[in-house]
Amino acid sequence: MTLPLPARRLAAALAACGLLGTPALAAPLPVVVDKVLLQQPSVRSAQALLRAAEAQITQVRSDFLPSLGLSYRNSDARDETQGRPVDRNVRRSDASLRWNVFNGAADTHRLRSAGFTRDAADADLDSVLEQVAFEITEAYADVVRLRQTMDSLQATIARQERVEANVAQRVDAGRISSAELDLMHVRLIQSRTLLGQLRAQLGTAEYRYRLLTGEAPNDLITPGIRPAKGDADIDALVERIHERNPRLRAALQRSSARKADIGVARGSFFPAVDLSLNKRLDNNTIPVPVSDTDRAAQLQVSIDIPLGGKNLGRHTEAIERHQAAQADADDLLMKVSREITDLYRQLAETREIAPLTEQRVIAAQRVAAAYELHFEAGRRSLNDVSIAQEDLFNAQRALIENHAQQTTLQAQLLSLAGELRETLRTRYQPVFIAPELFGTTPYNPALAAAPVPVVDAPPAPEMELSPANTPKAAKPAPPINTAEEGSTASGPEQRLTAWVAAWAAGDFAAYRAFYLANFQPGKGRSTLEWENERRLRVSQAQSPAIRIDNLKLRQHTADRMSTRFTQRYSAGHYRDTVRKQIDWVKEDGQWKIAAERVLPQAGAHAAPAQTEASQ
Structure with missing residues (x-):
């Protein structure tokens, strides 16, 4: 069952705050x-076929090496010599080394075919x-x-x-x-x-x-x-x-493999030349016969000449399979x-x-x-x-x-x-x-580009942070507990400076840390949507520069205050200037941004259109 949009947004916000056991944001x-x-099963199958093709190459390569054979004979027999029965015991061991010298380059073409098959896999x-x-x-x-x-x-x-x-x-x-x-x-x-x-x-x-x-x-x-x-x-x-x-690469490699198979078939038309070396290692026969081979070495060359139409049919089959593979590739x-x-x-x-x-x-x-x-x-x-x-x-x-x-x-x-x-x-x-x-x-797309809604905030007593800009008729600020960490005298001002630095550096992680975990951006957007949007704006801006002027502070309670200022933003060829208010709350002894909004310009009834690039 699918939850409605408000419920999904609420679940995402709760999980982002650690109030739910499952993460709200899936992996990208x-x-x-x-x-x-x-x-995936299909991937595992393709991997197994590739390993099988590599094993086939190993098999074909072994055909280039000689084969070694060892034999041992242990027999007890009852023979008859000149009409006299004799119990004979034979203990004999032989060694042989066989090497195919020539077979019409069939092994070479078979190796090429196996290589193309491996590439196709x-x-x-x-x-x-x-x-x-x-x-x-x-x-x-x-x-x-x-x-x-x-x-x-x-x-x-x-x-x-x-x-x-x-x-x-x-x-x-x-x-x-x-x-x-x-x-x-x-x-x-x-x-x-x-x-x-x-x-x-x-x-x-x-x-x-x-x-x-x-x-x-x-x-x-x-x-x-x-x-x-x-x-x-x-x-x-x-x-x-x-x-x-x-898929095209695989089809072309299979066509090349079938072409190499033609060379394998043609090799069967040539005589096969084998070189073999046989040597008797040991011979012990009891009783000793009149004549027997005790030690021997033999070098033998054999030539096999194929006859009949078997090889001709194999060659024709290889040609047709190559043409079919090439047609499939085309x-x-x-x-x-x-x-x-x-x-x-x-x-x-x-x-x-x-x-x-x-x-x-x-x-x-x-x-x-x-x-x-x-x-x-x-x-x-x-x-x-x-x-x-x-x-x-x-x-x-x-x-x-x-x-x-x-x-x-x-x-x-x-x-x-x-x-x-x-x-x-x-x-x-x-x-x-x-x-x-x-x-x-x-x-309205022009107004929707602004990251936060424009609010016509009522005037309120304010305190200039800069002594040079303090108005003569300004009301005194509420009492400030300077012993408390992050006091109103310096905490929000320093946090605002660090916030600007993180934004200008394009460090979204540091920028995000200044806001509450469940920060509500307004305009019906969820915290997750705001985070994804701001991540792009902060990290992809071209040489951003932010300057804060006319900074003012207003304290509401010991744990809540507001800052107002003029924000001048530039990035690439873009420039804008807005009046902004940021509301701060103290969380775990640290001032965090709870709300952020653009204020109307002085003497204007509606704020000018802003863009997301300049939150």
Whole structure:
């Protein structure tokens, strides 16, 4: 059973605070792939076949070495010599050394064939590894896609239920027909039926993920892969995949092995020349015969000339098998080429329409909200409102599926090139879709870039920390316990300086340590989403510089205070200046950030648009 979005966010926050026994955040996709890849049965099978191919090479190499034979005879017999029975005991030992000198280079070609077969098995292992890595990536993305789609549908159902309650009140008051209420019942039944179908699909996807990874799919994040420069050139991509595709490599190696088998068959047409050395080591016969060999050494050369059509048929078979293997390789090349072209075109189209899917969601949110207002004013029918809500869900679903499709298509192309595992280690990048795009409230991208909501804070008595800037009419500050560690006289100011230093250094771990473990960023975002977002902003900023001016402090209680200041931020070509307030609380004797918000500029009724880069 899948928990709703608020419940999952609460569970993630509790686990992050150590209040739950299980971790809230699952391992990133590259870690999952590396951890479970070698445990898959198909991978273990390919590894065993590779070891078998290597053992076959060892067997073939032994044919180049001579064979040593030792024999020992121990017999008791009753012979008859000149009509007289004799009990004879024979103790005899011999040694022989046999070496094949020439067999038409059949052993050489057999070794080449075994080497190509081993290379084919190695390519098969790479192919299986890439295929399993793609299956894990696909399952990971599928779980995330279905969960996000269910969250969107649940928000739509909640909105439909609110409209239904409004309609019911109007029907009870006799203002509209009861048919309008039936219409909302139909829409809700359709949505709840679809939710059940999605829940069943999610259960299947989660079960598949558990089968592949052996882990529960907890709090997965939308996966993504940064594009490489060569990915935009279809011709270069096709050429690279032709060179590196593991299945193609395996097929070509098998074709080469079958070609070497032709040389093995041709070697059977030549006479086989064997050199053998036989030597008697010991001979003891009782009673001693009249004549016997006691010590002897013999050098023998034997030539075997094959006759009949057996070898001719073997040669013909080898030729035909080579042609079949080469035809299979050519057929696979055409199939891979078609597959590459199709996947690339799909990926290019998916990337091109990605911005349009987001614009569609924003427009659908506005239409749905406007139609509800128009319905209240009697300018739109309830059917128009229902259609607008359904269009909003379809737009959100298209956005979610677009992100998932980009990841799976790109992963499949990389798998064909044999580069997926390496790319997940070097170019993996989680994708963060703005949570507001999953909601039903109209979304403004310009304002949504701000990391925290703008709050029009009421004026309050403040204390300048800089003596030179202290106003003459400033009220005295509340009493300060300077003996306490992290006192208000210096604690927050020093902590703020260290916070700025950690941010400018791009050290997210140090930056995160200044906030409470369950820090609430606002705007409906969870702590986990805020952490992932800020990790990217802090660690990837280009030469960030932060300056704090006009720092002021206000103490509320002994363990709570606020700082206000003007923040000047620059990174790369970006610049901005905002007024900000940070609320501090003392936790375990250390001042931590409990809230952070941007203040409106002086004389303005609304704060200017900010970007996430400048929290």
